Amino acid sequence: MSLRRRLVISMCAAILLVGLAGAVVAYFEISHQTKRLLDGQLRQVAAVVASRTILQPHSDDAIQVEVWNLDGSRRYTSNPALQLVHRQLPGFSQIVIDGEPYRIFMEDFPDRSVAVAQAVDARDDQAEGAALAALTPALLMLPVLALVMTALVSVLLRPVREAAQVVAERQPLSSEPLNIARLPREIAPLVEEINRLLERQQAALEEESAFLIDAAHALRTPLAALQLQFDVLDGSPDPVERNSRLAALRAGIRRAARLSEQLLAVARTPGFATEQLEHVDFDAILQETCDLYRAIAEDAHVQLRLSAESGVSLHCNPRDLLVIFGNLLDNAIHFAPRGSIVEIASTSDGVTASAEVRDCGPGVSGREPKNLSVRAGGIERLGGFGLRAVQNVTARLGGQIKMLTRTDQASGLVVRITLPIAGS
Amino acid sequence: MRVLLVEDDPMIGASLVRGLSDHGYAVDWIRDGAEAQSRLLDTEEPFQMVLLDLGLPSTDGLELLTAVRRSGSEVPILVITARGKLDNRVAGLDRGADDYLIKPFELPELEARMRALARRREGRATPQLKTAHLTLDPALRAVLKDETVLHLSAKEYAVLHALMVRPGAVLSRAQLESQIYSWCDTIESNAVDFLLHKLRQKIGAEQIENVRNLGWRVHT
Numbered sequence: 001m002s003l004r005r006r007l008v009i010s011m012c013a014a015i016l017l018v019g020l021a022g023a024v025v026a027y028f029e030i031s032h033q034t035k036r037l038l039d040g041q042l043r044q045v046a047a048v049v050a051s052r053t054i055l056q057p058h059s060d061d062a063i064q065v066e067v068w069n070l071d072g073s074r075r076y077t078s079n080p081a082l083q084l085v086h087r088q089l090p091g092f093s094q095i096v097i098d099g100e101p102y103r104i105f106m107e108d109f110p111d112r113s114v115a116v117a118q119a120v121d122a123r124d125d126q127a128e129g130a131a132l133a134a135l136t137p138a139l140l141m142l143p144v145l146a147l148v149m150t151a152l153v154s155v156l157l158r159p160v161r162e163a164a165q166v167v168a169e170r171q172p173l174s175s176e177p178l179n180i181a182r183l184p185r186e187i188a189p190l191v192e193e194i195n196r197l198l199e200r201q202q203a204a205l206e207e208e209s210a211f212l213i214d215a216a217h218a219l220r221t222p223l224a225a226l227q228l229q230f231d232v233l234d235g236s237p238d239p240v241e242r243n244s245r246l247a248a249l250r251a252g253i254r255r256a257a258r259l260s261e262q263l264l265a266v267a268r269t270p271g272f273a274t275e276q277l278e279h280v281d282f283d284a285i286l287q288e289t290c291d292l293y294r295a296i297a298e299d300a301h302v303q304l305r306l307s308a309e310s311g312v313s314l315h316c317n318p319r320d321l322l323v324i325f326g327n328l329l330d331n332a333i334h335f336a337p338r339g340s341i342v343e344i345a346s347t348s349d350g351v352t353a354s355a356e357v358r359d360c361g362p363g364v365s366g367r368e369p370k371n372l373s374v375r376a377g378g379i380e381r382l383g384g385f386g387l388r389a390v391q392n393v394t395a396r397l398g399g400q401i402k403m404l405t406r407t408d409q410a411s412g413l414v415v416r417i418t419l420p421i422a423g424s
Numbered sequence: 425m426r427v428l429l430v431e432d433d434p435m436i437g438a439s440l441v442r443g444l445s446d447h448g449y450a451v452d453w454i455r456d457g458a459e460a461q462s463r464l465l466d467t468e469e470p471f472q473m474v475l476l477d478l479g480l481p482s483t484d485g486l487e488l489l490t491a492v493r494r495s496g497s498e499v500p501i502l503v504i505t506a507r508g509k510l511d512n513r514v515a516g517l518d519r520g521a522d523d524y525l526i527k528p529f530e531l532p533e534l535e536a537r538m539r540a541l542a543r544r545r546e547g548r549a550t551p552q553l554k555t556a557h558l559t560l561d562p563a564l565r566a567v568l569k570d571e572t573v574l575h576l577s578a579k580e581y582a583v584l585h586a587l588m589v590r591p592g593a594v595l596s597r598a599q600l601e602s603q604i605y606s607w608c609d610t611i612e613s614n615a616v617d618f619l620l621h622k623l624r625q626k627i628g629a630e631q632i633e634n635v636r637n638l639g640w641r642v643h644t
């Protein structure tokens with residue numbers, strides 16, 4: 001339900017409730033006041049009758065009058081049919097004559113007693129009439145008030161409606177912030193939050209498009225290799241050479257498939273959180289990653305050496321760890337000189353688990369390790385796609401990446417990944 | 425034609441070496457930018473074409489390009505790279521590349537561009553190389569003698585191509601060797617003599633003249 005409708009309905013209901021309650025109270029108050037006026041009237045009539053020496057019959061049915069002498073004999077009655085009972089107590093009281101209730105006022109004067117009576121029904125009619133006459137205009141104003149409220153609500157909510165209109169007319173991927181200048185103070189924070197959300201969404205979109213660019217870029221090299229491997233297939237008449245070219249093509253296809261696997265793993269990153277997490281033996285995953293890359297390392301004449309000594313398990317998706325360390329190993333093997341050793345070592349301090357991938361390739365030259373950022377020259381070594389994959393997944397696992405130039409060798413890069421241990 | 429291939433990707437490099445060698449090019453393949461730079465700045469190395477990948481491990485391809493041009497080298501350089509953005513292409517050409525080919529590409533296109541670069545460098549507009557009786561079409565890798573098609577091996581073709589680039593000019597044994605063998609080929613001492621012998625059998629001995637103590641030239 002719209003805010004406007006809620007406001008209108010609740011305000012109309014409030015007006016109706018308060019108005020009716022006020023009317024009820026006013027009704028009883030006015031009829032009470034009217035009855036007091038009528039009582040005053042009875043008292044005045046009694047005083048007038050007492051002052052008259054000659055009492056003539058009158059035709060007013062509304063007020064009955066009886067006068068008695070001091071000895072109790074009736075001296076006058078306005079309506080012989082009525083027999084007001086003599087010797088009521090002075091003052092106001094109520095009696096029933098012929099089944100009809102009467103309000104009666106009796107007063108003793110020096111020479112006579114006077115009783116003035118009025119039918120209760122007539123009194124009630126007058127009181128009701130007076131009350132209704134006073135209340136009618138007020139009750140008639142209630143719908144007018146409701147209409148005015150409705151109109152006011154519409155006018156006051158116009159900025160909100162306009163903001164909604166602006167949002168409704170936006171292009172799906174527009175990142176331009178919503179204008180909050182004309183919005184009421186209560187709505188502005190909401191719109192500011194929406195603007196912030198839009199900013200974050202824009203950043204996410206940019207990240208995604210950067211990933212797509214990186215992915216397309218990363219696919220170019222294996223595709224170029226496949227194209228060339230295919231182009232040279234028929235170039236040699238020697239069957240041994242032809243077989244060797246076929247083998248190269250097969251290796252190229254395997255490489256492209258592996259890269260597409262990595263790309264898929266990263267592309268699925270946002271959905272990872274919904275997948276089943278499990279307790280993963282950190283050292284076993286490192287062993288598995290090494291096994292996966294051993295053939296590639298051998299092709300590059302690089303030796304892989306694993307020392308997995310963390311002895312911890314992590315609560316995560318094992319594929320995440322494969323993405324991180326697969327990319328790091330791929331990178332290390334790529335840059336390691338022929339005949340050198342790429343090391344993976346894991347340790348734990350009880351709170352976090354760390355693993356380092358060390359190679360003897362070029363290091364992070366000329367940069368302070370603490371100033372390293374994604375774009376810093378030294379890290380370009382861990383180029384676009386692979387770095388993005390490692391960063392994305394590590395950040396999601398709540399871990400950290402550090403890249404250092406190796407000091408125990410002439411050159412080399414050390415990439416240290418620190419990840420939180422499950423439950424600590 | 426002697427080509428220096430600077431490419432760090434082992435698969436692309438191996439395929440290019442194979443494909444270009446099939447077609448008579450002598451290809452030296454270097455994976456490392458720093459090594460490529462020292463080879464290119466060494467004027468003793470008679471490369472007639474450089475295929476340069478920009479994304480190299482140690483030296484950036486663009487820096488290498490700048491350094492080579494600054495040294496005064498005029499060797500045709502064809503950049504082959506995955507960096508396909510406009511500013512990358514502009515930067516590559518502005519720093520002295522003669523052409524720019526974006527990965528992935530097909531081998532025939534690469535070779536066509538190499539031939540075009542060679543023509544430009546030799547100051548020719550026509551694709552064919554001609555003498556009085558011989559026509560060599562680099563695009564088809566076909567050799568005709570007076571309308572008759574001759575069948576030459578890749579190396580024989582390479583020798584004839586080297587001689588016909590400047591008809592009448594004398595090429596020494598060392599010059600021929602450097603143009604038809606890459607540095608990893610093992611060259612027998614009389615390999616060039618043997619190739620020339622076979623070639624003369626096919627195209628007619630009178631078409632190639634032996635200039636005593638200097639070398640060989642094609643008969644114009």
